[in-house]
Amino acid sequence: MQTPAGxxxxxxxxxxxxxxxxxAPLLRREGFxxxxxxxxxxxxxxxxxxxPDVVVLDVVLPGIDGRGVLREVRAxxxxxxxxxxxxxxxxxxxxxxxxxxxxDYLNKPFDPGELVSRVRAILRRVHRGTPSLxxxxxxxxxxxxxxxxxxxxxxxxxxxxxxxxxxxLLDYLITHPDELLSRERLLEVVWGFEHPVGTxxxxxxxxxxxxxxxxxxxxxxxxxxxxxTGYRFRAVVEAGA
Amino acid sequence: xxxxxGGARRRAVALGVVLxxxxxxxxxxxxxxxxxxDVRVTLTASPALVLVQVGALAGAAVWLVRRSxxxxxxxVVVALAAGRAxxxxxxxxxxxxxxxRLDHELKNPLMAMRLGLATLRTDGGEAPLALVxxxxxxIGALLSDLRKVADVERRPLDVEDVDLVALLDExxxxxxxxxxxxxRTWELVVPRAPWPVPSLRAxxxxxxxxxxxxxxxxxxxxxxGDSIELRVAEQSAxxxxxxxxxxxxxxxxxxxxxxxxxxxxxxxxRGVPGTGLGLPLVxxxxxxxxxxxxxxxxxxxxxxxxxxxxxxxxxxAPPTV
Numbered sequence: 001m002q003t004p005a006g007x008x009x010x011x012x013x014x015x016x017x018x019x020x021x022x023x024a025p026l027l028r029r030e031g032f033x034x035x036x037x038x039x040x041x042x043x044x045x046x047x048x049x050x051x052p053d054v055v056v057l058d059v060v061l062p063g064i065d066g067r068g069v070l071r072e073v074r075a076x077x078x079x080x081x082x083x084x085x086x087x088x089x090x091x092x093x094x095x096x097x098x099x100x101x102x103x104d105y106l107n108k109p110f111d112p113g114e115l116v117s118r119v120r121a122i123l124r125r126v127h128r129g130t131p132s133l134x135x136x137x138x139x140x141x142x143x144x145x146x147x148x149x150x151x152x153x154x155x156x157x158x159x160x161x162x163x164x165x166x167x168x169l170l171d172y173l174i175t176h177p178d179e180l181l182s183r184e185r186l187l188e189v190v191w192g193f194e195h196p197v198g199t200x201x202x203x204x205x206x207x208x209x210x211x212x213x214x215x216x217x218x219x220x221x222x223x224x225x226x227x228x229t230g231y232r233f234r235a236v237v238e239a240g241a
Numbered sequence: 242x243x244x245x246x247g248g249a250r251r252r253a254v255a256l257g258v259v260l261x262x263x264x265x266x267x268x269x270x271x272x273x274x275x276x277x278x279d280v281r282v283t284l285t286a287s288p289a290l291v292l293v294q295v296g297a298l299a300g301a302a303v304w305l306v307r308r309s310x311x312x313x314x315x316x317v318v319v320a321l322a323a324g325r326a327x328x329x330x331x332x333x334x335x336x337x338x339x340x341x342r343l344d345h346e347l348k349n350p351l352m353a354m355r356l357g358l359a360t361l362r363t364d365g366g367e368a369p370l371a372l373v374x375x376x377x378x379x380i381g382a383l384l385s386d387l388r389k390v391a392d393v394e395r396r397p398l399d400v401e402d403v404d405l406v407a408l409l410d411e412x413x414x415x416x417x418x419x420x421x422x423x424x425r426t427w428e429l430v431v432p433r434a435p436w437p438v439p440s441l442r443a444x445x446x447x448x449x450x451x452x453x454x455x456x457x458x459x460x461x462x463x464x465x466g467d468s469i470e471l472r473v474a475e476q477s478a479x480x481x482x483x484x485x486x487x488x489x490x491x492x493x494x495x496x497x498x499x500x501x502x503x504x505x506x507x508x509x510x511r512g513v514p515g516t517g518l519g520l521p522l523v524x525x526x527x528x529x530x531x532x533x534x535x536x537x538x539x540x541x542x543x544x545x546x547x548x549x550x551x552x553x554x555x556x557x558a559p560p561t562v
Contacts, residue, residue, distance in 0.1 A: 109381060109384070163399055163401060164397075164399050165399050165446070191446065200411060200415065200449070201445075201446045201449070204445070
């Protein structure tokens, strides 16, 4: 999985050398063994040859674009985790990123620290031996079942009625269990903008999910509040029906 | 204006052409009935001739109707084309203004970054580093706001029952956390009689964003000691009115109309941080909810923004392609 030195192998795919020239050294300083690919074909060749531990993949690429690369990787049966760098803060873009099996995604321009913490969270999951949930259409966490494609969910077999944003939030939480997710991160994921005034929107949607899940904020079974920071999905999640 | 007057004149002429002969016939018949000799005229004609005449008259009538319809539709096409050209010109002018403002907004931080980098290269130090960071953040804020405006224009609305009074209270609580907010007097004005303000169908996050922008503007463009009022009232059975009013700096009269354009900033806003995208965002959110927004201001006295929202919620979305 990792190089002898224990450094995780990271493939960075972006056609803009201004990004890769600045990001690759930063990621190396953070302890990653970084390889750079400037287009989709080279990315596919690198993934086949070097089997990286994680791929950071820009959507906009000459030739085969990032989505095409992701599709081919998944079609070839490779489970390598992928962080997709999207450039449009649009709900449809994020939904598609999920459909195509990206493990996480960040909107450009992003905070480099956020990318590092997303990549580390993925590597921790891989290290634990937990399979990726990103490509699964259906997830289960105890009595909770989520159909990610249809955006429907059931608790003890009873279908939950939630607003579309709460459903999107639940989708992200359940695919990133046991990770500390900041309000800002959740806001960006679900709403696409990172304005601090909006974080109350995250709190309201979490309250809605807790209501339908009958979760007690003081002794949560599902969604735990991490004081002053954000939330964490506590339940153990598994793929399949 | 002129097209309307011309149309009215043409309609009057057309009416005269039709009614004139009819009126003249009626007048002559009345005169004959009153004063003319009592005679009867009997005409004989072959049925073939009558059929030919009826056919010819019907043909002429159909031709006349078709011709007038064609003329009318040609006029509509011309008027539409003129309207379209005018709208295109307006959009074009707005686009040019937007591009020139964008150029201006990017030029200054870029210039500052270059200067900061040059200082870094020669002298090093923390100050130019901080400057470059600040300017990068400035461009980042501009980009984020531009993206937000584009996103709010297109994203599907998540409509639910919204308690505007509770929402305004949240807006106030959120803005009160900002620097300088404690030095203004904030008042939430809510009528209780004869009945409470009804809840309305809306996307709560977007309405919050719009009202927060307005409250934040009231804070930014007022001074310590000024008053800011957030007011909500039932305007009619179908609409709720929200007003955000301040006793702040106000906007010069000749700049009020321009505040809704992207990146436009009033001359009184110099030195106040902002991207000039707040009000366009507010307008987009209100319009998507089927509402209206207007701003009134007096320089040196303050500003009030009135947002009228339909209780029934946004109009049905146009079919997506």
